Amino acid sequence: MRSTDVARIVIVGAGIGGLAVAARLATLRHEVTICERSSSTGGASGSIVRDGFTFTTGPGLLTLPAVYRDLFLKTGAAIEDVVDLVPLASPTRESFAAATGARTVVDLPNASRSGTHDAFEAGFGPGAGDDWQRLLHRAGEMWGVTRKSFIEAPLLADPARRAERLRSAGSGRADLRVTAPWRSLRSLGRATLSDPRLRAHLERFAAEAGCHPGKAPATLATLPYLEETFGVWWVRGGLHRMTEALHARCLQRKVKVRTDTEVVAIEREGDRVGGVRLADGGRLAADIVITDLPTDPHAAGLVSGPGAAGARRVPAASATLELHLALRGHTPEMPHRTYLFADDPGREPDALFARRPAPPSDPTLCVLAPDDPTLAPEGHSAWTVQLRVPPHGVVDWASAAVRDTYPATLLDLLARRGLDVRDRVLWSELRTPADVAAATGAPGGAAPGAGADGPRNAPRRVPNRSAVPGLFSVGASAHPGGGLPRVGMSAALVAELIGRA
Ligand SMILES: Cc1cc2nc3c(=O)[nH]c(=O)nc-3n(C[C@H](O)[C@H](O)[C@H](O)COP(=O)(O)OP(=O)(O)OC[C@H]3O[C@@H](n4cnc5c(N)ncnc54)[C@H](O)[C@@H]3O)c2cc1C
Structure with missing residues (x-):
């Protein structure tokens, strides 16, 4: 220096x-x-702007603002002076396949533990909300243990200092019982949540981080805890x-x-x-x-x-694929994001990480439909469908065959799960892991x-x-x-x- x-x-x-x-x-x-x-x-974190439509590529909402x-x-100046940061009024809908008849749907409120409890009780039956509260209580303890000593402390390459820091990162016996570093998110879910749909709700946080829930640490349970405690936000x-x-x-x-x-x-x-x-x-x-x-x-x-x-x-990671849809008209009462879960969400991660060279056939779809009039011409909507896929290289996401056929496959899948917008599509744009790799340099476009x-x-x-x-x-x-x-x-x-x- x-x-x-x-x-x-x-x-x-x-x-x-x-x-x-x-x-x-x-x-x-x-x-x-x-x-x-x-x-x-x-x-x-970018955007696609075309014909009066704007799509955010990458992050679909902000947590822990x-x-x-x-x-x-x-x-220099407060965030409110430079962007319009808004808490989402109706942030999340989750829809699950049912053995017979209509899908089971739950609408989750923003930053309301009691509201989430009631939504799970009503959607999944008595006891589901209590199970979820128990898990969230544990996740809150995990956040308390890991925040100061681990998340908010730097990781240094110096082996002695690193070992010392990791030793102090919640390593007391009581802390270890809370963080359970030997335990995966899937095993925590199986031990705490009796309803498979609640387990799918928990495991989607591993999916979004690019991990297999059976390999992701149990401490990823802090992600839903942070969402429910501090809310989810959008930037107009x-x-x-x-x-x-x-x-x-x-x-x-x-x-x-x-x-x-x-x-x-x-x-x-x-x-x-x-x-x-x-x-x-x-x-x-x-x-x-x-x-x-x-x-x-x-x-x-x-x-x-x-x-x-x-x-x-x-460890190996999955990637995210986005289908941006410029749509005629509006769908009433669309929340910010709608998860249309796979028919068998428990099996989805195995298929995802099996390194099969084909796009997934039964993926969970997340439809982002921001209630933001600045994103589309009047009377139109800008939606983004996100799903977890194998990285570029495992699947050839740049191939014309995939690029030409997969959007129609996804629109058919959306329709089968209750959101049929096929006759409203003005145009669509597919953003695959190959595009993410080109934009960021991430190998295969996978989550770093x-x-x-x-x-x-x-x-x-x-x-x-x-x-x-x-x-x-x-x-x-x-x-x-x-x-x-x-x-x-x-x-x-x-x-x-x-x-x-
Ligand atoms: C599809 C998708 C959805 C996501 N959804 C969410 C979400 O909902 N919520 C959330 O919080 N996060 C989300 N994320 C994750 C979040 O977007 C990323 O974690 C974050 O943007 C990564 O930022 P970064 O600073 O690590 O760098 P990156 O965004 O990875 O950028 C790295 C930069 O380095 C440049 N670069 C690479 N090599 C060189 C070189 N040799 N010389 C010079 N420049 C170089 C690249 O061009 C790139 O601009 C999502 C990500 C993706 C891809």
Whole structure:
């Protein structure tokens, strides 16, 4: 580092993690440059705008908004000054196949434990709401144990410090009973919830994180706990508006944002980082380099030399496919998201992770239908259907055969499950894991770092501070993991590790 305390910081990747850490560090008066290989910022959190319709690609809602409230407030002005953040009035409907007759439907309220209890009692029968409350109580205890000592503490590559931190991360006997690091989310569900539909409700949180519920840690139960406790939120105009606001905040803070600038190597000066080499042959000197990549920078071959070994093997992850639908007309009383569960949700993860080279035939579908008039021309609707699929490479998602036929397969499946919009489609756009891979560099377009969750698996995550002095990491592949809240937390952790100029 130069004698002055102002560090020259280069950030590799302008996903939401890269933008967030840039804004924080520029506010601390460092000289910050972001290098982004594509022509726009935002990475997995983007948008499609066409013929008056707007679709958010990637995140369909925001949980734990406190993370982004803190970020915007500490870098200049409150989040409410830059985006219209709204709690969702009718956030979630879940619909399950029934042995005979109509599907079973439950409507879940936003941030209401008693409302959720009543919805499960009414939908699944007496006792279901109580079962769910018991599970959520346990999840609340898990959050209490893991939040301060694990989620909100940085992961360091230094083996001694890491071991010490993991030992203190809820390792007392009582804490271990709560977090049960030996237990999977599926086994927790089977032990606590007698109704298979409730178990499917729980396991969808593993699916959304890209994991098999039989391999995901039980502590993923904190995800429904956070949704029910702090609510789910939408940004008017689409979630990508928050990414755009963050990009604008970076510019206000004098961050240099360089798009179309791919980093091909992180170079050293002596034993610490000294800069980055660009694909066009240029070089940027740096005291500190922060990666916001969907992979370990060592595994990606960006770092060489001492301290570069030890890329972590992360368990296999699934990917998300999106079908964006520009529709004529409105469907009355559509909630923000509707889950149309697979006929056999318990078997779905096995089929998903079996590495069959074909698109899934009985996937759970999540229909996102934001009640936001800015997203479609009057009298029209902008829907996105999301489902979990094998990554690109297992299935050839770029093949014309798949791209041409799968949208009609999904529309037929929607119709069979009660949402027939086939005669209302003006146009549709399929966004497959091949497109996510191209947009973010995530291998196969799969969820980065999925499965490396919870105290026991954390060493498989990319540490926030590398063994190479001056090298740090944020984003979904780094600790504490993927999804907007955790990615935002990784940025706060790294900004704190680097500190003030
Ligand atoms: C379909 C889908 C649905 C999702 N739904 C939700 C949801 O509902 N809620 C939620 O919280 N989260 C959701 N997520 C997850 C969330 O979007 C991600 O966790 C988050 O956006 C990841 O941000 P990131 O900062 O890690 O970087 P990424 O978005 O992965 O961006 C990385 C950036 O690095 C750039 N890059 C890569 N290599 C280089 C290089 N060598 N040089 C320069 N730049 C490089 C890429 O171009 C990219 O812009 C979803 C994700 C997907 C794909």
